[in-house]
Amino acid sequence: xxxxxxxxxxxxxxxxxxxxxxxxxxxxxxxxxxxxxxxxxxxxxxxxxxxxxxxxxxxxxxxxxxxxxxxxxxxxxxxxxxxxxxxxxxxxxxxxxxxxxxxxxxxxxxxxxxxxxxxxxxxxxxxxxxxxxxxxxxxxxxxxxxxxxxxxxxxxxxxxxxxxxxxxxxxxxxxxxxxxxxxxxxxxxxxxxxxxxxxxxxxxxxxxxxxxxxxxxxxxxxxxxxxxxxxxxxxxxxxxxxxxxxxxxxxxxxxxxxxxxxxxxxxxxxxxxxxxxxxxxxxxxxxxxxxxxxxxxxxxxxxxxxxxxxxxxxxxxxxxxxxxxxxxxxxxxxxxxxxxxxxxxxxxxxxxxxxxxxxxxxxxxxxxxxxxxxxxxxxxxxxxxxxxxxxxxxxxxxxxxxxxxxxxxxxxxxxxxxxxxxxxxxxxxxxxxxxx
Numbered sequence: 001x002x003x004x005x006x007x008x009x010x011x012x013x014x015x016x017x018x019x020x021x022x023x024x025x026x027x028x029x030x031x032x033x034x035x036x037x038x039x040x041x042x043x044x045x046x047x048x049x050x051x052x053x054x055x056x057x058x059x060x061x062x063x064x065x066x067x068x069x070x071x072x073x074x075x076x077x078x079x080x081x082x083x084x085x086x087x088x089x090x091x092x093x094x095x096x097x098x099x100x101x102x103x104x105x106x107x108x109x110x111x112x113x114x115x116x117x118x119x120x121x122x123x124x125x126x127x128x129x130x131x132x133x134x135x136x137x138x139x140x141x142x143x144x145x146x147x148x149x150x151x152x153x154x155x156x157x158x159x160x161x162x163x164x165x166x167x168x169x170x171x172x173x174x175x176x177x178x179x180x181x182x183x184x185x186x187x188x189x190x191x192x193x194x195x196x197x198x199x200x201x202x203x204x205x206x207x208x209x210x211x212x213x214x215x216x217x218x219x220x221x222x223x224x225x226x227x228x229x230x231x232x233x234x235x236x237x238x239x240x241x242x243x244x245x246x247x248x249x250x251x252x253x254x255x256x257x258x259x260x261x262x263x264x265x266x267x268x269x270x271x272x273x274x275x276x277x278x279x280x281x282x283x284x285x286x287x288x289x290x291x292x293x294x295x296x297x298x299x300x301x302x303x304x305x306x307x308x309x310x311x312x313x314x315x316x317x318x319x320x321x322x323x324x325x326x327x328x329x330x331x332x333x334x335x336x337x338x339x340x341x342x343x344x345x346x347x348x349x350x351x352x353x354x355x356x357x358x359x360x361x362x363x364x365x366x367x368x369x370x371x372x373x374x375x376x377x378x379x380x381x382x383x384x385x386x387x388x389x390x391x392x393x394x395x396x397x398x399x400x401x402x403x404x405x406x407x408x409x410x411x412x413x414x415x416x417x418x419x420x421x422x423x424x425x426x427x428x429x430x431x432x433x434x435x436x
Contacts, residue, residue, distance in 0.1 A: 087355030098149025099341025207327035
């Protein structure tokens with residue numbers, strides 16, 4: 001894994017050594033002595049210059065920045081990369097904070113330190129508490145953090161509105177990171193509303209099964225196998241056979257996701273709440289679980305509030321089946337989810353070690369870095385599959401969460417039209433209009 005990185009960051013130091021050697025050689029040789037017939041060259045008098053007088057209390061303007069000398073044979077990105085690596089090595093340190101994924105990345109940090117000789121100091125835990133720390137430091141004029149691995153809610157609700165983050169694209173350098181053809185659906189995925197501050201690098205794939213469970217005595221195997229889409233449950237033969245948790249506080253479950261998913265949307269929810277389907281809704285988890293186990297209903301959909309209780313008795317032989325095991329064969333588009341700190345990265349502006357932050361972000365988003373995420377993350381916190389399309393080593397990622405070639409997927413959180421708050425309001429309105 002060292003080869004890619006070694007090739008990229010050792011180049012500038014060889015150039016510096018050669019340049020220094022040529023300078024020393026020229027100084028040692030000196031200028032040629034004039035011959036006996038040569039006339040001395042007159043030295044022109046320097047033009048008179050006047051030193052500007054500063055007004056009392058004024059500060060002298062800074063000297064103009066040096067003009068960058070183009071490096072022959074190198075592309076602009078290579079020059080910038082070499083400068084970034086050199087600056088990062090001079091800084092010598094990187095500070096990363098964020099959710100539990102940061103704690104699980106110690107082996108990855110060790111690899112980065114070995115490759116670049118830059119020390120990583122990391123802290124993982126509660127994203128809300130880290131956001132409190134960042135806001136408090138900023139109010140005191142203190143800047144100690146470089147990168148923030150945060151959950152979506154914390155980042156979009158607190159970091160973006162308070163102007164703490166930099167646009168990620170401004171920090172992308174490596175061609176294999178910048179080139180969107182290496183990424184899922186040929187684009188970079190940004191989770192914030194402005195689509196520039198919070199980049200998603202990984203996502204779990206799952207078929208939307210609406211947290212469905214069924215009674216095996218009420219659904220014979222041939223009926224179970226005949227289900228090929230969630231839309232099948234809206235057919236007339238299911239009237240009165242479905243129960244669900246009500247979309248009230250604490251039991252919203254998958255309703256906003258189904259409402260906002262283009263594969264289902266408002267039409268699906270409206271028909272699910274219609275009197276023609278005659279779904280029975282519950283707000284009591286235990287009662288709902290009992291009703292399904294007793295065979296009062298064949299199916300429970302939107303049952304995220306009670307699946308734990310249902311599954312607990314299933315292992316003891318209760319007549320319950322899980323649609324999660326069947327959903328991968330359904331024709332509905334699968335959903336990709338990237339809302340956790342295991343999948344999102346943010347660039348803190350006014351970073352303490354800006355070059356080291358840029359170096360790490362580019363390395364992390366490269367094929368090498370994302371492969372390290374798959375293979376070196378602590379197994380106690382299984383990593384999500386990368387959104388890069390050229391990573392072939394899935395490592396310890398869960399097979400069920402990996403994308404399948406040729407299958408249709410919806411990255412719900414990143415749809416311009418998806419607003420979970422508005423979706424839940426609409427679902428609640430439809431539920432109330434039903435009069436249940």
